[in-house]
Amino acid sequence: MTPEMVIFLVMLGLFVISAMWWKLPIGVSLILASTAGALTAGEGIPVRHLVEGSFAYLDPILIIATAMIFMEVLRKSGALGSISRLIIIKLHTKPVWLLIFITLFIMFPGMITGLSTATVLTTGALAAPAMILLGIPALTVAAMIAMSAIYGMIAPPINVPAMIIGGGVDMPYIGFELPLLFATMPLAFGVNLSLGYKHIRDVNLQKILPKLGKDHYEKYGFKLFIPLIVVVILMLGVRIIPEYFPNLGVPFIFMIGSLIGLFCGERMNFWQVSHKAIQEVMPVIGILIGIGAFIQIMTLTGVRGMLVIGSLSLPDIWRYLSMGTMIPLFGAISAYGSASVLGVPYLLAFLGQNEIVVGSALSLLTGLGDLMPPTALAGIFAAQVVGEKNYFKVLKITIIPAIVTALWALLMIYFANLLGSFL
Amino acid sequence: MLLKIIYQLILIFIILLMGYDVFKEKSAWLQLTAALALIPFVLRLLMIK
Amino acid sequence: MVQKYKYNQIKIKNIEFMFGVFTLIVSLMIGMIAADKFQEMHETETLYPSYALTEISHLSDYNPNLKNTNGNTEIYFFNSDSAGGTVLILGGTHPNEPAGFLTACLILENLQIKRGRLIIIPRANNSAFTHNDPQEGQPQYYTIEGIKRERIFRFGSRITNSIDQWPDPEIYLHYPSGQKLAGNETRNLNRAYPGRADGNLTEQMAYGIIELINKKNVDLAFDLHEAAPEYPVVNAIVASERSQLIATEAAMELQFEDLIYSMEPSPYNFHGLSHREWQDYTQAMPILLETANPIQGRLRGKTDVSLLLTGRDPMYLKAAELGELHVPYDSAGISIEVRVGRHLSAIKTIIDVYSNIYPDKAVEIINVPDYEEIVSKGIEEYF
Ligand SMILES: [Zn+2]
Numbered sequence: 001m002t003p004e005m006v007i008f009l010v011m012l013g014l015f016v017i018s019a020m021w022w023k024l025p026i027g028v029s030l031i032l033a034s035t036a037g038a039l040t041a042g043e044g045i046p047v048r049h050l051v052e053g054s055f056a057y058l059d060p061i062l063i064i065a066t067a068m069i070f071m072e073v074l075r076k077s078g079a080l081g082s083i084s085r086l087i088i089i090k091l092h093t094k095p096v097w098l099l100i101f102i103t104l105f106i107m108f109p110g111m112i113t114g115l116s117t118a119t120v121l122t123t124g125a126l127a128a129p130a131m132i133l134l135g136i137p138a139l140t141v142a143a144m145i146a147m148s149a150i151y152g153m154i155a156p157p158i159n160v161p162a163m164i165i166g167g168g169v170d171m172p173y174i175g176f177e178l179p180l181l182f183a184t185m186p187l188a189f190g191v192n193l194s195l196g197y198k199h200i201r202d203v204n205l206q207k208i209l210p211k212l213g214k215d216h217y218e219k220y221g222f223k224l225f226i227p228l229i230v231v232v233i234l235m236l237g238v239r240i241i242p243e244y245f246p247n248l249g250v251p252f253i254f255m256i257g258s259l260i261g262l263f264c265g266e267r268m269n270f271w272q273v274s275h276k277a278i279q280e281v282m283p284v285i286g287i288l289i290g291i292g293a294f295i296q297i298m299t300l301t302g303v304r305g306m307l308v309i310g311s312l313s314l315p316d317i318w319r320y321l322s323m324g325t326m327i328p329l330f331g332a333i334s335a336y337g338s339a340s341v342l343g344v345p346y347l348l349a350f351l352g353q354n355e356i357v358v359g360s361a362l363s364l365l366t367g368l369g370d371l372m373p374p375t376a377l378a379g380i381f382a383a384q385v386v387g388e389k390n391y392f393k394v395l396k397i398t399i400i401p402a403i404v405t406a407l408w409a410l411l412m413i414y415f416a417n418l419l420g421s422f423l
Numbered sequence: 424m425l426l427k428i429i430y431q432l433i434l435i436f437i438i439l440l441m442g443y444d445v446f447k448e449k450s451a452w453l454q455l456t457a458a459l460a461l462i463p464f465v466l467r468l469l470m471i472k
Numbered sequence: 473m474v475q476k477y478k479y480n481q482i483k484i485k486n487i488e489f490m491f492g493v494f495t496l497i498v499s500l501m502i503g504m505i506a507a508d509k510f511q512e513m514h515e516t517e518t519l520y521p522s523y524a525l526t527e528i529s530h531l532s533d534y535n536p537n538l539k540n541t542n543g544n545t546e547i548y549f550f551n552s553d554s555a556g557g558t559v560l561i562l563g564g565t566h567p568n569e570p571a572g573f574l575t576a577c578l579i580l581e582n583l584q585i586k587r588g589r590l591i592i593i594p595r596a597n598n599s600a601f602t603h604n605d606p607q608e609g610q611p612q613y614y615t616i617e618g619i620k621r622e623r624i625f626r627f628g629s630r631i632t633n634s635i636d637q638w639p640d641p642e643i644y645l646h647y648p649s650g651q652k653l654a655g656n657e658t659r660n661l662n663r664a665y666p667g668r669a670d671g672n673l674t675e676q677m678a679y680g681i682i683e684l685i686n687k688k689n690v691d692l693a694f695d696l697h698e699a700a701p702e703y704p705v706v707n708a709i710v711a712s713e714r715s716q717l718i719a720t721e722a723a724m725e726l727q728f729e730d731l732i733y734s735m736e737p738s739p740y741n742f743h744g745l746s747h748r749e750w751q752d753y754t755q756a757m758p759i760l761l762e763t764a765n766p767i768q769g770r771l772r773g774k775t776d777v778s779l780l781l782t783g784r785d786p787m788y789l790k791a792a793e794l795g796e797l798h799v800p801y802d803s804a805g806i807s808i809e810v811r812v813g814r815h816l817s818a819i820k821t822i823i824d825v826y827s828n829i830y831p832d833k834a835v836e837i838i839n840v841p842d843y844e845e846i847v848s849k850g851i852e853e854y855f
Contacts, residue, residue, distance in 0.1 A: 002786075004773060027456050041774075049609055051506035054463045055472060056606035059639060061460075062430075065437050114642065158642060163654035168770070169703070172742055173643070173652045239643075243650075247641045249426070251433055278440040279447065286456035289463065292606065300609030302773035305787040309771055313794055337607070345770055348702055349796065430639050446492040454488070458495035462503045470635040472510045472603065 003041070004306040011037035011294070011303070019374065026374045027286025034290070034297040041301040053296025057288035059251075060115070060336075064284065066254035067118045068277040070231070071125050073258045076273055077265025078216030079224045084130030085212045092134065092203040096193070099200070102127050103148055103192045107184075110152020112235045113250050114160040116335075116370045116378040117284075119149035125385045133208050136199040138386040143397035144192050146382035150367040150405075151188040153378075154360075156180045157239055161339035162363035168344030171355055178423040179360035179412075187408055191401040220265050227261035280384070287375050291334050295341075308345055319349070320414070323365065324406040331369010335377070339366040350413065354420030361412035368402050371395065434468045513602045513612060514542075517625055519577055519594060522839075524585045526551040531593070534687065535669055535680035542636045543673045545598040547684065548580055549591055556588025557691040557833030559823060560756070562681070564595040565661050565695055565746070567628025568610065570780060571763050571811035572696035574625070575819070578812060578854050579840050587827075588835030591688060596695075597661040597677060599636045601628040609775045610767060618855025627780065630768075631659035637673045647671060649743035662695070665749030678749075685754040691833050692718075692826050693756040695746040696815055700769030701788060701797045701806070705736050709818065710760040712738040712751035718829060719759060722822040731817055731843060757826070761818050763811040764799040771796065781808045809851050813843035 015033035018024045024032070031050065038046050074080050087105075091098040106127055110119035124145040131141045153159070156177040163173050216224055234253045237245035248256070262270055298304040307330075314322045323346055330338035343362045350358045370378035376391060379398065383391045412419060441461050448454045466472045521528075527549040532538040563576025576594040583590065595601055604610050604627070616623045634640075637659050644658035645651070647668055657663045659674050667678025685693060692715075699706045711719035716737065723733045738747040738758070750758035766772050766788050767780045773787035784805030792801040799806070820842055827834035841854060 025450075025452050025456050027459070028452055031459065047502055047505045048509040048612075051462055051466070051502065052472070052510075052604060053607050053609075055467075055634075058463050058467055061464075062433065062437065065440075066433065160642075160654070163643075167654045167657060173654065238641075242643075242645050247426075249430070249639050250642065251639075252426070252429055255433055255436075274436075275440055275443060275447070278437070278444055282441075282444060282448070282453060282457055282460070285441075285460045286453075289456075289460050295607045296609050298609075299607060300775050302775065302787065305771055305773040305785075309787050309790050309794075312771070312796060313790065340607075341770065345702065345796070348704075351704065427638055442496070445496060446489055451491050454492055455495045455498075458492075458499040459502075461496075462499050462506070465503060466507060466510070467634070467638075469507075471507045472635065 002306065004302045007037050007040045007301045008303045008306065010040045011298070025283055025286050027283065027290035030287065030290025030294045034293040037297045037301055037303070043300065046297075046300070049296045049300055050293040053294070054289040054292035056292050056295070061285050061288055062251040063113070063115060063254070064117050064121070064281055065278060066251040066258070067121045068281045069274045070227075070254040070258045070261070071121050072273045072277040073261035073268070074126075074227065076268040077224065077227070077261050078214070078220065079228060079261070079265055080126055081129065081212070082215065082217040082224055083126050084133065085215060085217065087127070087130045088133060088208060088212070089205070092205055095197060095200045095203075099192050099196050100189060102131065103188050106145060106148040107152030107155060107188060109235075110149055111155045112158055112239060114153055114158035115250075116149040116153040116367070117381055118250065119152045120145055120378055120381040120385060124149055124382060128385045131196070132386065133211055134200045134203055136196050138388060139393050139397055140195050140199070142382040142386045142388055142394040143401070144195050145385060146371060146378045146394065146398055147191050147401050148188060149378045149382065150370055151184040153370070154180060154364050154367045155184040155188075159363055161336060161343065161366040162359055164336060164339040165343040165347055165359050165362055168340065169347055169355070171359065175356050176360055179357045179419070180363075182419070182423055183360050183364045183409065183412060187405055191404070195397070195401070216265060223264045226264045227257040230260055231257035284377065284380070291337070291375065294333060295337050304341055308341060311342060312345055312349060320410050323362075323413070324410050327362065327365040328368035328372060328402070328406065331366060332372035332375060334375060335366050335369035338369045339363065350416070353413070353416040357416040357420045357423065358413050361409040361416070364409040364412075365406060368405055371398055371402055431468060434464055438464050438468060509612070510603065513604075513626060513628070516601075517623070520581050520620075521548055522581055522583050524550045524583055531677060531680040531684070534683035535676050537670055537676050538680055541673060542599040542602060542633065543677045545593060545595045547591060547593050549589065550583060550585045551589045552585040552587050552836075554587045557826070557830065557835050558589045558591065558689055559835050560591045560593070560685060560690045560693040561819065562593050562596045562693070562695045562746070564593075564601065565597055566630045566697060567595070567597065567601045567626065568605065568608075568630050568768050569698035569765055570614070570625070570627060571698050571765060571808060571815060574808065574851070575696050575812045575815040577625075578816070578851070579819075579837075582839050582841075582854055583837050584839045586836035586838060588833070590835065590837060591684070591690065593681070596681065597632060597674070599632040599673060600630065600661070601626050603629050603633040603635075605629045605631075611775075611777050611780060614777045614780050616851060616855050618852050620855060623855050631656060632661070632674045634659075646744045647675065651743045662697075662746055663744035665744055665746055666753040682749070682753050685750065685756050690754070690756045691830070692823065692835070693750055693754075693758050694819055694822075695758070695760045697760060697762050698765035698768065698811060699762045700771075701764040701766055701799050701801060702769055702771055702791065704798055705734075706762050706764045706798050707732065707814070708734045708736045708762045710736040710738055710747050710762070712747045712758050714751055715757035715759055718757065718822060718825045722818065722825045725821050725825065726818060729817065729843065731814060733818065759822055761815055763814050764801075764806050765811065766806065783807055783811070809847045812851060813841075813846040816841060816846060817843040
């Protein structure tokens, strides 16, 4: 057994023991496992490496934290409840359109931020109560939100994994729009219609109405939605007319939205609302910090290289299988990490095929990584949004859509040149 | 430059929330998680890394 | 009963509070150890220029906005007594590519100049020398036991330090083309040309370099790099339209010395690269040189100083067997001597070819080793 293999097994072993057996938080387990890996490799306790690794997630954590604060503000102000109310009342008679609208609605923040978490926590959280009231089972709702969030993060205009993969081979992020639409839209509509349609074929509005709760819209009117509209405008503006729009960054935009939200609905204590939001995302923040350390130690000790070489050394037919499994599985650590660590070598292995189509398809595979536990950024938050504690129940429903998605991506890679001539 | 200052203010806000959370988490391990998560944020706020 | 219950509550609250303080102290200690390591990187390594040195100026002389920033960097001028052309050598565009930086340093510390003028910027992106890329697990320093003195050089990052330029936009919109790249590429000097005088720090550096090239009438400009062995453009000379001719001729001459180079034209549609924008915004002939550097590759195994200096790696050996690499690779690795040697021979040959074609713009440097020499004597001989 190579030293890298031993280190890998030590890291994996300790992680499983501490997360599953000792029931420690995932973040702490990852840090323990990284430290053990470094010790095994004879690196001592490399404090600098452990801390440095976590910096890869500083900006994503800021986005997640501020997005969560924004959502809590909208929940407290009454905007959240009013939106589900409006969706139900306006669209309950047209189930197909309702689902298509909800799908696009959920995907939207992911499309413009490239983050599945931001999607789940914003429009996902907005749509969830409405979907449940319409009669879709909560677990299915969570699955639909998780899948839509992933398609949203991969769909254009912003797709961070594709940028990471492209950056690794000096390919500018140009001309990805059509291939990415092709990679996501058919799947997004197909998956949500197949999961949701049977539950909302006939909705009885009279039965639902009493459950919709207080109508804040009547009291505050349009004002209720101002924070949301401001956030959307600020996010869209910098993408559509970047020459004339300040680049504020997603965390700042969410903070602006939150502050406006304080004055556009029910009154609230901003500090307490913000703390509640931080408390809810703290386990995920811990996971990201831990993953940062984990990847850094894997790289330092050569475990990362061993995994990459292992994936690349499979024979040609198996290469497709390994891509379809390894990239999403690596997402258990981090989808972005998977794009950089595995996505780039795979793209290099397929040089000569239409690189934009291959890169788009690879980014779709990395997106699936956001379903993989323990991190499962899309999945865990989706479960949280519908109030389900056990993420694995949601994961079970997403398995078939995920497999279909992986096959779709692999077919795109196989027919990359053919597709490239159309898209 | 202005944007950097705004982001430092956001950092301060998040750091205060996380620091407060260190004392508010119910489990000791989550307290530790919050404390460890503070490290990169404080280092960035002080412009060390 | 009630009294006792309350007392217990308070006690538990106290324990929680004490544990909170304890975890904060632990974090503080960890943070301080790490902070110490991070701050060390701000100490610039001393360079020892050869006697041919005539002047040291700074990039801030060409873009005053860089004054008192980590983006400022030294520019070393070596003027000869006889008239000729001007050559610029850029090292450290990417401080995680040590052969580029070391080649610039080696020339700077050893050269004598007979004709024309040589300008060297060893740390083109000075800010990127002050930190390392997260998740790459790379060393902060490496040591070369030079015959004159022991030398400790920094191994930095590909991009400007976040503390000098933060936050990154979600998408990097290149100025002026409007090309879109991943957000953190906004800190990549070799995506920032032609830059802006008052842009972000990286754009300011790029602008300063363009100004230098134009104000000092640089005729021939080198940008020294390394790339991962699995990357398609490696062991390459990248030339723009203007420098194509001399690059091709030099590549043929290098082939006689068994130094194989691929010729890569500067792409028209990829903006921000030194060779692309130096062609379009200056009169200089741009040349970018690449060697193969395993420690920056994604297929590498254990990441340490030995890998940095020897390029020996069992993982890359497997990758070579799998046919994943674009350079010859065997158990000997690709040592720093081989990589610096390739840069040195390529620079010397290209300058010679240039001087032959433009005799009134000739530049002649001596006392700089070539590939053969440095590989047989070792890099220690020159520091
Ligand atoms: Zn480079």
